[in-house]
Amino acid sequence: MVRLLTHNLLACHVKGCTSNNFPLQFQNVQIELREADFNADFLKNFLPKLEWKALVDSAKDLGDTSLPLEQPEMLDDEFLKNLHHVLLEIHVEEGSMTCPNCKHSYPISNGIPNMLLAEHEIG
Amino acid sequence: MSKYLVVFAQAHQEFRVPELESVAQLYNFKISLSDEPEERDPSRPFMIIELESENHVRLLAKRCILIKSIYEFYGRGSTYEVLHLRNRAKRHMWERYIPETSFKFIVAAYNHKIPQHRQKEVVESFAYMGFMGKIDMKTPEITLGCFEEYATRNGQTRERHEGDGDFLQVYFGRLIEEGTARPLVQLFDVKKRSYFGNTSMEAEISLLMANQTLACSGKLIYDPFMGTGSMAYPVAYFGAQVMGSDIDGRQMRGKQTTPGVFRAASQYGVASRIIDICTFDVTNNPWRCGGLFDAIVTDPPYGVRAGAKRLGRKKELDADRLALYHEHRTNPRPDDSPYIPPTRPYELSDLAVDLVLLARYLLKPGGRLVFFLPTVTDQYEEVDIYTMLCDGMEVIANSLQDFGSWGRRLVTIRKVTSELYPPPDFSIRDSEAQDETQRVPAHRHFREKYFQGFKKAEEVEAENLSHLP
Ligand SMILES: C[S@@+](CC[C@H](N)C(=O)[O-])C[C@H]1O[C@@H](n2cnc3c(N)ncnc32)[C@H](O)[C@@H]1O
Numbered sequence: 118m119v120r121l122l123t124h125n126l127l128a129c130h131v132k133g134c135t136s137n138n139f140p141l142q143f144q145n146v147q148i149e150l151r152e153a154d155f156n157a158d159f160l161k162n163f164l165p166k167l168e169w170k171a172l173v174d175s176a177k178d179l180g181d182t183s184l185p186l187e188q189p190e191m192l193d194d195e196f197l198k199n200l201h202h203v204l205l206e207i208h209v210e211e212g213s214m215t216c217p218n219c220k221h222s223y224p225i226s227n228g229i230p231n232m233l234l235a236e237h238e239i240g
Numbered sequence: 241m242s243k244y245l246v247v248f249a250q251a252h253q254e255f256r257v258p259e260l261e262s263v264a265q266l267y268n269f270k271i272s273l274s275d276e277p278e279e280r281d282p283s284r285p286f287m288i289i290e291l292e293s294e295n296h297v298r299l300l301a302k303r304c305i306l307i308k309s310i311y312e313f314y315g316r317g318s319t320y321e322v323l324h325l326r327n328r329a330k331r332h333m334w335e336r337y338i339p340e341t342s343f344k345f346i347v348a349a350y351n352h353k354i355p356q357h358r359q360k361e362v363v364e365s366f367a368y369m370g371f372m373g374k375i376d377m378k379t380p381e382i383t384l385g386c387f388e389e390y391a392t393r394n395g396q397t398r399e400r401h402e403g404d405g406d407f408l409q410v411y412f413g414r415l416i417e418e419g420t421a422r423p424l425v426q427l428f429d430v431k432k433r434s435y436f437g438n439t440s441m442e443a444e445i446s447l448l449m450a451n452q453t454l455a456c457s458g459k460l461i462y463d464p465f466m467g468t469g470s471m472a473y474p475v476a477y478f479g480a481q482v483m484g485s486d487i488d489g490r491q492m493r494g495k496q497t498t499p500g501v502f503r504a505a506s507q508y509g510v511a512s513r514i515i516d517i518c519t520f521d522v523t524n525n526p527w528r529c530g531g532l533f534d535a536i537v538t539d540p541p542y543g544v545r546a547g548a549k550r551l552g553r554k555k556e557l558d559a560d561r562l563a564l565y566h567e568h569r570t571n572p573r574p575d576d577s578p579y580i581p582p583t584r585p586y587e588l589s590d591l592a593v594d595l596v597l598l599a600r601y602l603l604k605p606g607g608r609l610v611f612f613l614p615t616v617t618d619q620y621e622e623v624d625i626y627t628m629l630c631d632g633m634e635v636i637a638n639s640l641q642d643f644g645s646w647g648r649r650l651v652t653i654r655k656v657t658s659e660l661y662p663p664p665d666f667s668i669r670d671s672e673a674q675d676e677t678q679r680v681p682a683h684r685h686f687r688e689k690y691f692q693g694f695k696k697a698e699e700v701e702a703e704n705l706s707h708l709p
């Protein structure tokens with residue numbers, strides 16, 4: 118169920134692939150929407166760790182355009198609700214994530230991303 | 241500060257004080273324990289602690305797995321005479337209950353059973369308190385507890401009531417709160433869980449680990465060796481969000497379509513707090529940056545049940561493997577088929593060093609690493625723990641779970657720095673080529689020692705010789 122929160126933290130880690138290796142591009146995805154408990158503190162704690170543009174673009178790829186292009190200064194309720202939905206309620210169940218740089222593709226199956234590398238891909 | 245009498249469950253005694261201190265830190269209140277070794281002797285079920293308010297008593301009773309109940313402390317003594325003298329001196333603490341409060345008396349003993357007739361005598365000996373309210377055994381307004389503590393009689397046979405009255409100490413107080421966290425041990429019982437495996441951690445220990453992480457709502461907690469997810473459930477139950485990973489997806493997924501970890505989490509109503517579970521080797525991890533987690537809680541592999549592995553060092557693929565690999569790439573399937581990267585062993589003492597470095601990178605400042613380190617009882621020395629530390633990481637608790645010739649230590653380490661450190665490089669150390677002056681920790685080569693039954697080096701050698709023709 119790769120959620121966008123997780124997706125925002127994962128970069129390609131193939132040996133030598135160190136630039137333009139994030140964000141991974143979703144492909145052939147199957148999505149499920151599932152409600153999660155709203156927790157404003159959690160969101161606020163996490164905000165500084167997010168790569169905003171990657172989040173907005175990836176949400177758009179999955180059909181959600183509720184987030185502003187620039188991270189707002191004021192965290193009002195509506196913004197937090199949208200952020201909550203994007204980060205935690207969109208689940209990618211099947212498909213894959215491809216590195217924009219080396220094109221390595223990480224499969225997602227039953228909601229579990231497989232980020233394992235083969236022995237010739239590790240540093 | 242006022243004094244309270246804590247009645248503990250007699251289990252995992254070394255975990256008791258760290259748990260009290262963690263819960264106090266979690267809720268940000270002061271707790272003061274006596275420095276006298278006798279007063280904090282973990283083999284005794286009673287301990288007097290000092291707190292600033294009754295509200296703090298309730299918080300401890302709500303979160304500490306090892307607490308059975310907490311009483312407002314009125315007095316104690318080696319005889320009833322002494323106890324009564326002290327209790328009379330505390331009249332100001334109980335006189336407001338005299339006129340019309342309904343009450344109940346509990347008289348109990350540790351390591352002994354007090355005969356009925358003497359229980360009655362004990363209750364009567366408190367008659368001077370002059371309580372006028374009615375006795376109500378079912379729904380009293382207050383409960384008074386009187387506890388006699390006897391020396392252990394392990395291995396000694398005796399008559400049922402023999403030695404009655406020969407107690408070490410007797411304690412008296414008013415019940416404030418029964419421990420409500422202890423029943424969680426039943427709730428999280430592994431055997432009643434919809435998904436578990438042979439690596440699952442027993443419920444009580446998982447709960448104690450969860451308390452060491454300071455889990456609460458708003459936090460994000462990570463298990464890099466997640467397996468069947470035993471620690472994720474209590475951590476999520478306490479309100480935290482959880483991230484997990486394992487080199488072997490089958491451990492987290494099991495055999496059904498819905499991954500096992502999610503099935504078990506649903507059973508506890510916390511599925512939505514398991515943010516994600518990912519398959520990867522933690523020594524080749526895809527985390528984009530550090531400073532992500534409030535805590536890392538884990539039971540690392542040490543090769544006894546689930547081997548410590550990491551992706552292999554062989555760089556070139558042979559033709560067959562390459563074909564398999566390409567098949568997997570073009571036709572991705574779950575990670576158990578058809579391509580599984582080869583792995584090689586991962587020495588426990590190397591893993592421990594790497595884990596602390598990884599935690600320093602991935603934790604937020606002030607975050608905690610909570611993990612088990614198996615070790616050999618005879619050879620262990622406290623410095624072993626320090627062989628795996630690095631700058632910015634401090635040990636704050638180290639509690640032994642004793643299995644005889646070996647044991648495992650629950651180690652809690654705090655990130656005390658806000659400096660940024662790079663991710664560890666997980667380089668393969670030549671573990672044999674070591675500085676001779678350095679102590680070799682007892683947990684080094686734990687796997688081999690385990691399978692040799694923790695024999696001394698000479699014994700092993702003698703045995704090897706005996707196999708010679
Ligand atoms: C002792 S078990 C943890 C069990 C877990 N606490 C549970 O509740 O089942 C260790 C786990 O570490 C995994 N493991 C071993 N080497 C690993 C590595 N290099 N990276 C990630 N996981 C690894 C194993 O697959 C195993 O599931």
Ligand SMILES: [Zn+2]
Binds near residue numbers: 129134217
């Ligand atoms: Zn790449």
